[in-house]
Amino acid sequence: ENGRWVRKATKAQVAQLLIAIAKSRQTTTTVPTSTASETATTVPDVTTTTLPPPVVPTQISANYRTACARLSNGVVKCWGDNTNSQVLGTGSTTSPMPPTVVAGITGATAVAAGHDSSCAIVAGGRVKCWGSNLTGQLGDNTTTARTAPVNVVDATGQPITGVIQLTAAASSTCALMGTSGQVWCWGDGSSGQLGSGGTANIDSATPVQVALNAPLLHATSITSFYQHACALLASGEAWCWGLDDSGQIGNSSLTPPAITVYARFVADDTGASPRSGIVSIAAGDNHTCAASSDGSVRCWGKGSDGALGHGSNLADLAFPNAQSPVLTTVATPLTGAVRVTTGGSHSCALLTGGSVICWGMNSQGQLGNGTVAAGVPDPSYANTTVILPDPTMAIAAGGSFECFLSTAHEVRCVGLNGSGQLGNTASPRESTPVLVDLTVAT
Numbered sequence: 001e002n003g004r005w006v007r008k009a010t011k012a013q014v015a016q017l018l019i020a021i022a023k024s025r026q027t028t029t030t031v032p033t034s035t036a037s038e039t040a041t042t043v044p045d046v047t048t049t050t051l052p053p054p055v056v057p058t059q060i061s062a063n064y065r066t067a068c069a070r071l072s073n074g075v076v077k078c079w080g081d082n083t084n085s086q087v088l089g090t091g092s093t094t095s096p097m098p099p100t101v102v103a104g105i106t107g108a109t110a111v112a113a114g115h116d117s118s119c120a121i122v123a124g125g126r127v128k129c130w131g132s133n134l135t136g137q138l139g140d141n142t143t144t145a146r147t148a149p150v151n152v153v154d155a156t157g158q159p160i161t162g163v164i165q166l167t168a169a170a171s172s173t174c175a176l177m178g179t180s181g182q183v184w185c186w187g188d189g190s191s192g193q194l195g196s197g198g199t200a201n202i203d204s205a206t207p208v209q210v211a212l213n214a215p216l217l218h219a220t221s222i223t224s225f226y227q228h229a230c231a232l233l234a235s236g237e238a239w240c241w242g243l244d245d246s247g248q249i250g251n252s253s254l255t256p257p258a259i260t261v262y263a264r265f266v267a268d269d270t271g272a273s274p275r276s277g278i279v280s281i282a283a284g285d286n287h288t289c290a291a292s293s294d295g296s297v298r299c300w301g302k303g304s305d306g307a308l309g310h311g312s313n314l315a316d317l318a319f320p321n322a323q324s325p326v327l328t329t330v331a332t333p334l335t336g337a338v339r340v341t342t343g344g345s346h347s348c349a350l351l352t353g354g355s356v357i358c359w360g361m362n363s364q365g366q367l368g369n370g371t372v373a374a375g376v377p378d379p380s381y382a383n384t385t386v387i388l389p390d391p392t393m394a395i396a397a398g399g400s401f402e403c404f405l406s407t408a409h410e411v412r413c414v415g416l417n418g419s420g421q422l423g424n425t426a427s428p429r430e431s432t433p434v435l436v437d438l439t440v441a442t
Contacts, residue, residue, distance in 0.1 A: 096420025354391020
């Protein structure tokens with residue numbers, strides 16, 4: 001056609017072409033795995049919420065019939081004898097008291113329970129105290145009892161600052177300053193327990209500096225309980241001051257009974273030089289104990305209740321000697337101690353690994369080994385391990401009781417409970433440590 005040749009397709013070729021066109025027009029259908037009756041489920045977005053860390057006790061303190069704990073949120077809770085409002089700090093003298101928040105204390109970094117007053121370190125290293133103030137132990141330049149916490153002030157009336165540790169005794173309080181290692185004390189000075197080098201039996205309602213002919217410097221920790229106090233220096237030496245009626249100062253040049261109005265060194269085995277290598281020291285009622293860097297423990301002072309742990313419940317020791325204390329026999333001294341604490345007539349050592357051994361009076365079960373030696377001084381010739389479920393990281397000793405802070409951040413107390421010092425009023429005493437409930441809302 002039009003001068004061109006056209007080749008005609010056969011019927012078979014046309015049929016194949018039509019089939020190919022039809023296939024190209026087909027669509028692919030994906031068959032769902034679910035049935036038509038099923039409905040799709042939309043997964044909501046998941047929002048992750050970070051919970052605040054739990055509030056747990058981080059430090060404990062105890063004295064005759066009162067105990068306190070500093071919590072990780074800066075709150076202080078105290079329990080036990082409250083006859084001078086030393087627990088509550090609110091004016092109430094209801095006693096005994098369960099663990100209760102101390103009113104007016106926030107941001108606390110440490111707490112110290114005393115015989116009839118208590119103190120806490122707050123922001124800036126300031127110190128607030130509450131309770132009885134007969135001898136000026138609240139440090140507010142008065143002798144007026146305070147039912148609410150008040151600032152400890154210097155001689156000019158300004159709040160003291162820079163404090164990193166407190167220790168409270170029968171009617172006196174001492175503070176360790178962080179920058180210089182100075183120690184300042186206030187309150188009852190009747191037995192030289194202020195250590196200022198002045199006249200004994202002079203009280204002070206404001207802090208005075210502890211001296212050893214010159215000011216005591218470079219202290220790293222302080223301790224007190226009744227009417228004497230001690231400081232551990234960065235050099236590993238220890239110096240003590242105050243009442244020395246049983247040799248509790250630990251200086252062989254003193255002849256008890258005596259009053260030491262300024263700090264004296266704790267003597268070595270010769271009695272002539274300062275003992276070195278001390279890593280922990282604790283002042284008790286009328287005795288003192290210290291742990292050394294080699295893990296040994298020595299005690300001195302009143303030994304009538306076995307508190308010295310040297311195998312006799314009668315002998316006093318005016319200064320540390322190589323045989324004290326020995327909890328099994330004279331040939332087997334206690335080893336592995338990293339910290340010591342002392343109470344009324346008993347002592348305890350925290351050992352490597354977190355176990356605790358105690359010795360001395362056990363009339364109220366205060367040794368924590370599940371037994372009570374009613375009315376009988378127990379020098380614990382055999383090692384006495386306190387029954388505790390978890391390793392311990394801190395101990396606080398009271399008059400006839402102890403409290404233990406575990407690595408699980410739980411507090412357990414044992415011994416006399418006549419004033420609720422174990423954190424409850426369930427029984428008059430316990431010979432196995434019981435848990436203190438610090439989760440209550442009060």
